[in-house]
Amino acid sequence: MNQPDFSLGGKTILITGAARGLGAAIAEVCGAQGARLCLQDLNAEVVEATADRLRSQGVDVRSTSFDLTDFEASEKWVQSVGPIWGLVNNAGITNHGHVLDQTIEDYRSIYDLHVFAPFVLAREAGRVMRSNPGPQRGRIVSLSSIAATHPRPGIGNYASSKAAIAGLTRSLAADFGADGICANTIAPGYVLTEMNKKILSDEGFVRRVENRTPAARWAEPAEIAAPVAFLMSDAASYINGQLLAVDGGMNAFLQSNEG
Numbered sequence: 001m002n003q004p005d006f007s008l009g010g011k012t013i014l015i016t017g018a019a020r021g022l023g024a025a026i027a028e029v030c031g032a033q034g035a036r037l038c039l040q041d042l043n044a045e046v047v048e049a050t051a052d053r054l055r056s057q058g059v060d061v062r063s064t065s066f067d068l069t070d071f072e073a074s075e076k077w078v079q080s081v082g083p084i085w086g087l088v089n090n091a092g093i094t095n096h097g098h099v100l101d102q103t104i105e106d107y108r109s110i111y112d113l114h115v116f117a118p119f120v121l122a123r124e125a126g127r128v129m130r131s132n133p134g135p136q137r138g139r140i141v142s143l144s145s146i147a148a149t150h151p152r153p154g155i156g157n158y159a160s161s162k163a164a165i166a167g168l169t170r171s172l173a174a175d176f177g178a179d180g181i182c183a184n185t186i187a188p189g190y191v192l193t194e195m196n197k198k199i200l201s202d203e204g205f206v207r208r209v210e211n212r213t214p215a216a217r218w219a220e221p222a223e224i225a226a227p228v229a230f231l232m233s234d235a236a237s238y239i240n241g242q243l244l245a246v247d248g249g250m251n252a253f254l255q256s257n258e259g
Helices: 021-032 044-055 071-081 104-129 156-179 194-200 203-212 221-232
Strands: 012-015 036-041 061-065 086-089 138-143 181-188 243-246
Touching: 012 021, 012 071, 021 036, 021 044, 021 086, 021 221, 036 044, 036 071, 044 061, 071 104, 086 104, 086 221, 104 138, 104 156, 104 181, 138 156, 138 221, 156 181, 181 221, 194 203, 221 243
Parallel strands: 012 036, 012 086, 036 061, 086 138, 138 181, 181 243
Antiparallel strands: none
16 A cells, blocks of 8 residues: 655645735645645735745745636636646635625625635636546645634625535535546634634634634634645545545533633
8 A cells, every 4th residue: 555645745736815814824734745836926025024934944935916706717717837746725804794784795706706706716726637647636625614604694605605615615525526627615614813803802812712712722724724624645545525624623512611
């Protein structure tokens, strides 16, 4: 039996929303495993700073800045890279509000970035991956959320879009599985990122999350990035169409750590 290969040496991986937070952490972990990185973000200055930091660590990395909801630009980005092994659909935004206060546009803006852009990117990346030598030809990993299955009040557009990306992933797995391309989704719990800066300032909410999580703490970004890198590897060759909760146990237990 061949030993599993966890290395990403020589594999080209595209990562969206890579300037900071989870995207930057995923880039760092994949780069440390030898991947060649193509980083995208809306913020040109910050994503290039992230790329520079990774270059100083010996990582082969390129960066670009554009709006992923410009779907033609997304297509051209994928087509311009050359051979592709992996795609990480990480970019995300929030626009919270009670359902009675939300509009179609509030939902559409979230769905454009969380569902339609990943669809376009996965479609184009899949076309490129199918030309890779087989039998294993590529990986697509998308970021969902614990909110997809366990929403809280006021996040209907976010939660439903994250459920949609999990459904899209299962369809990608079915469509591309025979091509040796695996598609999976990570559903993080609550993570210490800049995107969560506002809720992290609410000490009561922070404590409620800790009390509701068997691990009794929030995740570090690297703890989400590590399973993404694993799913990108040859070692994950028989994992396809899965929604993997990385949430310290929150999704699996009805429990509180309060006395």
